[in-house]
Each structure stands twice: as C-alpha cells, then as structure tokens.
Amino acid sequence: MVVKGSMIAAPNSNTHRKNLIPAIGYGAVICLLACLPLIFKSPYILHLFILTLIYIIAAASMRFIMTSGQIPLAHAAFLGLGAYVSAVLSKHVGLSPWLALIIAALVSMCVGIAISFPFARLKAFYYAMISLFFGVGLLQGIESLGKLTGGLAGITSIPTLFSTGSKVPYYYVFLALTIISLAILYRFESCRIGWNLKAIDQSYLVSSSVGISEVKYRVIAVAIGCFFVGLAGGMYANYNVTISPSSFDTTAKLWMIIYVAIGGTNDFAGPIIGTAVLFLIPQYFSGLKQYTPFVSAAVLFAVIFAFRDGLVSIPRLIRTRYQRKKVKVQTDDS
Amino acid sequence: MPEATILLIIASIVNALVLSSMYILLALGFTFLFNIMGILNFAHGAIYMIGAYICFFLATAVGMNQWLAMLIAVAAVGLFGIFMERFAFRPFFGNINQIIVVCIGIITVLENGVSVSQGFIVQVTPPFVQGIFRVGIVSISWERVVIFLIGISLLVLVLLFINKTKQGLQMRAVAQDLEGAVLQGINVHFVSALACVIACALAALAGSLMGSYLSLTPYMGQDIMIKVLEILVLGGIGSINGVLFAGLIVGTLDAVLPIMVSGTATQAIMMLIIIIILLFKPQGLFGKEVRG
C-alpha cells in the first residue's frame, strides 16, 4: 500500500499545477452530477442515484474506520440504527425530519463509541467479530421492539424532508450532503488524525512508543465513521418513507463490505467507485428480477480476479502498462 | 418436581446435545481452515446450506433415500471444497480483504441459486430415522439420538484423524509453521485441499441432518455462520478445545433460551451474553494473548 501524503508534500513549482488539475476534475464532475436531473428525468433513475449517494456516504465512512485497521463488519447495522432513530423521532416524537437526521447521526456515533471503547485494546480482529455480533443483535433488538419499530414490518409513513412528491430536491440536497461528508472524511484522513489512524494500523508498538494512544484513535475512527453512516441511515429513512429490518439485513451488510473492498480499501475514492459500480451496474439488469444478484456476483468476481487492489487501481495499472510499452519502444529503437 | 418440568429439562438437554454436536462439527471445520490456511471462510455457512439443500432436493424431488442423499451431498460439497481451495482461496492467500470479497461472492451465488430454484418457503427434509425411544416417562425421537451419535462419532473420527494419521500430522505441522512444513517437504497445497474437503464435507453433513432436524431456508447459512463465529470467539481462535467447550455452551444456550424468552429476543440476548463474556475474557476460554 502506498500512502499518499498531502501532509508532507514539499512545495515545489509543480505543486500548483498538480493541485489545479484534480481541482478542475472534481469541479467538472460535480457540475456534471448537478446537471443529472436535467438529463435523466425518470424518477426511477433519480431514485437510483439518490440511493447511490446514501450508500456512498455509508461505504466511505466504513472505509474510514478501516484505515485504522479495524473492520466494522456490521456497519450496515448502524445504517439501520440511524434510519430507525430518525424514523422514530420524526414520526412518533414529532421532531422535524432535519433535526431527527442530525440526532440519528449523533446517536449512531455514541453507540459506536460505546461498542468500540471496551474492545479497543484488543487485536483488530476482535472488534470485527464484536461488530458483527453487535450488528446482528442490534437488528434483532430493533425487530423485537415491535411497538416502537413495527417489528418485521418496519415503519411506514415516515415524515419526509420535503413535502413535494418530486425527487429532485432530495437529489440536490443529498448530493450536497454527500459532497460535504466526503470532504469532511477526506480532511480527517489527510490531516494528522488520519495519519495516526494509519500508523496504529501498521504497528501498535511503534505508534504507542511515540505517544499515539491506540484506544483513543480507534475510538475516534469509529465515532466519525458511525456518525456519517448514521446520517446516511437517517437520510434513507426520511427519503424512502418506509424502512424495515430486511433493508439492513445480512445481505446488505455483506454488500457494503463489497462496495468498499471492490472499490479499493487503500484509496479514498475506492468506496465511491465501488458503490457506484456495484450498485448501479446490476440495477441496469434489474429486469432480470431475481437473477440480478447473479449479475452482482459476476461483476464481483470479474473485478476481484482482474484487479486485486480494487477498481481504483485501474488508472495506475494502465499507466504502468503504458510506461512499459514506452520503454519497450525506446529500447527497440536503439 | 412436576412431570412436565422434568420432561422439559430432558428435552432441553437432548436438544442442547444435538445442536452442540452439529455446531461443533461446523466450527471444527472452520477452525481447520483457519489454522491451516489462515483463512476465515465466511462462506462456510453457505456451504452448510447448500449441503442441506442438495440432500433435501435429492430426497424429495428425486425421491432418493435420505441417507443416500446425504452421502451424495457430502461428496458433492466435498468436491466443491477442492474447487474452492484452488480457485477461491489459493489466489488470494494472505489477503483477508480479498478473501472476504470472494466468500461474499460465493455466498451470493449459492444463496441466490437456492432461493431462485427452491423459493423462500421453509422446507423440511424428511426425517432420517423414524420412531421414538421410550424409557419411563421420557420419550425421545430416535432421530435426535442418531444425529447426536453421528455427531459424536464424526467428532471422534476427526480428532483421531488429526492426531493419529500422517495426513493429520501434516495438517498440524502446516498449522504451526508454514515455512517449516514446506521445508520438510510437506505438500502444502494438498494439505490445504484436504482441510477444505474435510471442512466442507462436515458442513454438508451437518446441513443435511439439520435440514431434517430443524428446517431449511436459503438464509440458514447466515444464521449458522454467526453461531460458528460465536463459538470461535468464545472458545479462543484456533483452539480445538475451545471449539468443543464453546460449541457446547452455544448449543445449550440455543436450546434453552427460546424456552425462556420470545423468538426474536433470543438472538439479541445471546449477543449480549457473548459481548459481556468477551468484556471480561476477550481471548475466549482457551485463547492466547490478544492485546494490540
């Protein structure tokens, strides 16, 4: 894994040009995304994009936790937690959906801290298992609180963020939220906090010997990660109007892992690309109905066998191949 | 003590023994894969499920005798184990992220294959053994006895295999020190494949039996996978003794809890119990140092 360093880039004359190109690129992408509803008028396609944005936040937050070496296997359960908290607060308690959204994120963060702190001293594997068990238990617990959460049937008629029936405002607001969330996550990762997370991932002995508290930073990673996935869950609830345990079940948990892993765990853009590819491509084949998961699996296998480091490694592979060809041509000429 | 209570207790004990024996077989196979190949085979539950469904299908749609169906299921899944080791595990050896991805892919294909062809309705394989065994006021179905006996015998067989045979010795060597084993001339690929076959065969066997004892759904693999991981973590990763004891505990809890609490809460309570135990003894019953 090569870790890029914005913290340490020594300024030289190329830096300004280097910073300009990605900036223009991101600007272009954002403009394109902003124009999307003008190109695709179909509510169904907007619906897909809205879901993609929600899952991107969830996947990126999951990857953020993974930079510290922990694997939050039940991250989707926190998505469910955020969704249910927001749903209950906005429907039964009568809070404004916007407020419920924020509270859902905060609750998710606190629960994440509570579950990670007692186990933060153990090998990362244990947090993965605890996370898994907790996730299963959490959903079962949510189900069993039938009166509050509607049990298996879930909650319906959740107050929505906008009263118009159109999906367009949701798209723009969620796009903004996604961009903000990603920007925040990116900032955390590229400042000293993010570096410390990567440090404790690489060596407990070394990081503790220079004063990095493993417990503190693991909990920080989980807190931030859970905040954003809780936010995504709330967004889902107040957009989708209905939620039920089956939206957050084991299959959902498994696929969230895929979005991160297939995109590439070592790159910030990984979960973004992974989610987009693995969520949207099978949707194209949604006409196959119950056979759609096979398409997802096929894409999964194709990617994992072809690109070990995930989809984000494709540009690098192409560049390496191209450079090799260039060298070959040069040596041929001489 | 009222008769009903005695019967309830005995029924629970029997249930606990049956469940424990099956869980232990599964967890044992999983632990082999972990010890020998360093792989957490998340698809283990799906293997269990597919074994169950193959047996079910052969026994019902094809009308085969259940025992024969089970043997074929075990053989087929065992062969699949070789395939898995070669194409799913070996290419990604050492990289946990990629192994997880591949396992999820396998799970998706298997679960969806089953749900598409068999549907989501709960099915049951016809019982392997009919009849009830009576002693005094106690009556236990023969099937339970047989399943438990099969579980125990296989457990003993596997443990004997590991400890007494040449291949078992090789497996233990690879588990302890991969490089050393290679230098000794042990064919690690063969050992890994063997471990995979055994693990998958055990899973298929347990699945076939449980398909009759409990029931079948396409997602039964996920539930059982959680149990296997619970056993693993409770018992201490990689410890065979741990698997035995933790398997017994989990099986007993599974048999006893549903009597005391409603269905959905059972899982939640189990999780709570396990998390609390781990708070005090994070390395599990027989595990080693876990700090860092």
Next chain:
Amino acid sequence: MILEISGLTKNFGGLAAVSGMNITVNDGEVLGLIGPNGAGKSTLFNLITGVIQPTKGTVVFKGKDITGKRPHVIAELGIGRTFQLNPLFPNFTVLQNVISSFQIRPRSNLFDTFFNTPVYRKNEAYILEQSLEILQLVGLYKVRNELAKNQPHGYQKMLGVARALAIKPELLLLDEPIAGMNPDEIDNTIEAIKRTSQLGVTIILVEHNMKILEICNRVVVINFGQKIVEGTPQEIKENPEVIKAYLGSGHDTQH
C-alpha cells in the same frame, strides 16, 4: 537521578525473566546494559515502557511512579525507545515515519488540526523542519522519500533511532542499536548516539556487542534476569564474572 528501578520482577509462568532488578540511572549519563542473549534486557525495556506489566517492583521516572503505565503515556512523559526487531511504519516513507512520530511536542488540538488553522500549519511546518534535521543527524536525509520497508536493515535501524528522537525524550532506551550493522553503520550510529547524549538526553543502551562499552559512562551487566555487576566500562571489561558469563554462554561477543 532520572530513573530508579526497584525490585522489578517479571514472571512468565514459572520462568523469572527479570528478577528483583535494582538500577538507578543518573541524569545525562549513557548507561550500558549488557548481557548474553536471553538475559532479560529487552524484557526490562518492555517493563519500563509499559509494553508488559511487572509482577512486582516499581519504576520511578523523575520522581514519578510510572510502573505499569501504558506505553503511549510513558512516551508522553519523555521516555523514548527503539525496538530490537525494529518495527516501523512500513508503508510510510522514511520522512513520514519521523513526522508521524512528532505526537507530543508540538501537539495541535482537534479544532486546529481539522480546520487547518495557521496554528496547525505552523506546527506542521516546524515538525517538518525538525524531522529533516533529525534525518540529517542520523544520516538518512537522502532516502527520506523512500518507503521505509524498502530500506536496508541498517537504515531501518537508524530510522528507529530517528523516530525515538522525535518525541524529544529526556530518557532514550536503545535496544541493540547496532545489531546487524556493518562497521561503517556502527560508527555512524555511535556518532549519532554521542551527539544525542551531548544534547542532554540520558541514554540506556542494551547490547551484547562489547564495542558499545566505549561510549558508556557506566555499565550494568545482567544475566538470567538479575544484575550481576555494575561499574565503569574499564572495570567491567576486566571483571572475571562478566568474562565467565560471556564465554561461559558460548556466544560470540565480537563482530
């Protein structure tokens, strides 16, 4: 007296890795801790820095009891160390390794860090400058942008020292700093250690290479987890017990 170890004992099962150890370390000195393999030297370091918990005994640093405190707390208090097997941050570059080690002085708070305030930027610039200086001190400046895991063994050990220096320790524990190095690297390392000592850092050196004795003010010899003898390097070299401990264990002491 900057460090005082009293009655320090660590039992692993039935085996006493360190037993009833009493050592005092004076401000600014270079103390050598020598003994054959398995004498308990690394265990002693691990006990001091909190990586393992002692069975009995106390460790007092600058008058404060630090027995059994967690490693990162000990680092904050001003004790730095290197490790025998020399773990690093393998996927960071050499420079990033050192920069990541500047956790304590200066320390930016969460607000400044996240919002990239001038305070944070000033701290990071200072850290960068200090890191480059340290790399020059240990002679790794030219490979600063290379990945740490790709460096040859000697450079990696130097990187370990560089990292320990980043926390501006008052007490530096060096665990076999010259093991596995070639003669040039050994000379460089010894120079670096001398210069660090001149800056006022107290140093405890663990080695089983007798050559290190020349830079120590005092030497403590341990074997089987116990202190055998202590004195000046000259006294130690001529001490019959020490010679027996080394020749008796059959292991070579010269490079």
